[in-house]
Amino acid sequence: MKTVLILCNGKPPSQELFHEYRANADYFIAADGGANIALAWDTFPDVVIGDLDSFKGNGDAPFEIIFRPSQQSNDLEKALSHAQKEHGTHINILGATGHRLDQTLKNLSVLKKYDTYFEQILLIDDFGKTQLLSNSFTSPITVGTQVSLFPLSGRVSGITTNGLKYPLDNETLENGVRDGSSNEVVDSPIEITHKKGDLLLYTKHFSD
CATH class of the missing domain: 2.60.120.320 (Thiamin pyrophosphokinase, thiamin-binding domain)
Known part of the structure; x- marks a missing residue:
């Protein structure tokens, strides 16, 4: 089992919730601007991935930065694809809801697209968690x-x-x-x- 935390650039979770899931993650992916949230809380991701239109860091950062400019997939999709390559089995996603409704709906669609690739994917915020159920x-x-x-x-x-x-x-x-x-x-x-x-x-x- 390998637990991967993905932090997106939607409405930030509380620091308490973030640190709870970070402490239980084997690998931490920041999806583009999600890295800004983590860095504001003095936490380094293992990797930042996305089209990097929101990330405010630079090449001197002490973590891997992967530029994926394709507009055929959003930053969460890019993060989930990377989680596959890292052999993640249980995926916890923070910051994927809130702010723009269209982006929240898109991320629910992404949940369906990638559900079969992992043992479990959870979208989590300060109110609860959402998952796609097996039969x-x-x-x-x-x-x-x-x-x-x-x-x-x-x-x-x-x-x-x-x-x-x-x-x-x-x-x-x-x-x-x-x-x-x-x-x-x-x-x-x-x-x-x-x-x-x-x-x-x-x-x-x-x-x-």
Whole structure:
């Protein structure tokens, strides 16, 4: 197992959240301007990668800088491709949400594009974490935690859940028709299965 932290240039996480995930990472990638956030907190990434239109550093930096000017992929995609080369298995991504909605939506699309290349990818911010679910998912999430299900592909069918306050039994979620927001864990571990489509799980950070 190799845990990789990626810091993007969206809304910065709290320093506490950043240092928590940095301490548990085997390798740290700053996606372009994400490096500015890390350097402001006196932390060096292992590598900075992107088109470098936001990074304010220079060639004297004590870490690798990789210039990838292609506009066919965004900086998160470039960082994930590099994480593949570094044999990352578990990817934690900070700073990929907030600020511009179009960039947040793009990063959710990137999540789908790269999901099969890693054992786990999480988009994390100060409020919670988002992940794309396999067709059969089980997790020991703390009872009382708020969760939401979102059909990333527009429509997800054959959803069955166990351990949630508002269960689904071979049912469908569809954008503009029926959503799965603001549910709650009542029994742990939870189990979620679905038959067709791309299903996102948002888990709010638990607090007593």
